[in-house]
Amino acid sequence: MAGAFFKEATEVREIAEDIIDKYHPHLQDAKDVIGYYFREGASDWAGKAKKCTAFERYVTGKMLFVFINAEAWNAMKHEQRVALVDHELCHFSRKSFKDVDPETKEWITIYEDKNESDSWSIREHDVEEFSDVIKRHGLWDTGIEKFAAAVREADYQMSLDDIEREEKRVLRAVK
Secondary structure (H helix, E strand, C coil), rough: CCCCEEEEEEHHHHHHHHHHHHHHHHHHHHHHHEEEEEEECCCCEEEEEEEEEEHHHHHCCCCCEEEEEHHHHHCHHHHHHHHHHHHHHEEEECCCCEECCCCCCCCCEEECCCCCCHHEECCCCCCCCCHHHHHHCCCCCHHHHHHHHHHHHHHCCCHHHHHHHHHHHHHHCCC
C-alpha cells in the first residue's frame, strides 16, 4: 500500500533552533509552536514550510510545520541539510511593528503574539526564474538583481562541485 508517513524530526529541530538563534529573530520566542516532521514516501520536494490550519493547530498545538523529505535528507551532506532547514524557516513571516524601547530609547521590533494565527504568513521565494532566461536576458528583474548581489556578497559558496569532490574523497578513503 503506497502512502506518506510522518515522524517527528528531532535532528531537524536541533538544526533549526541553532539557525533561529543566529538568523531568525522573529522565530526566537516561537520555537515551541513549530513542528518538524520527516515525510516518508514518494515526493518531488526536499522540504516544505506550512502554516497550520485551525484543525492542525487544535490537534498539535503548533502554528507552523516544517516537513522534510526523509529520502532527500538522507542523501544530503550536513551543510546542505543546514541550508535546507534555513530555507524552510525563511518561509515563515510574522507581523511586527517598531516601537521605542523605554530603557534604551532605541527603536526595536515587536512581534505579534506567536499564538495568534493572523500573526503568521508564508513568505514566497525572493526569486523564481529559469537560468535560461537569465542567460538570454540578464538580471532583468529587481528581485533577480538583488539575488545576484546576495550571491556575490556571500562569504561561502557551496557548489555541486564541492559536494561531488567531497563524495569522491570519502569513497577513496573507504577503499
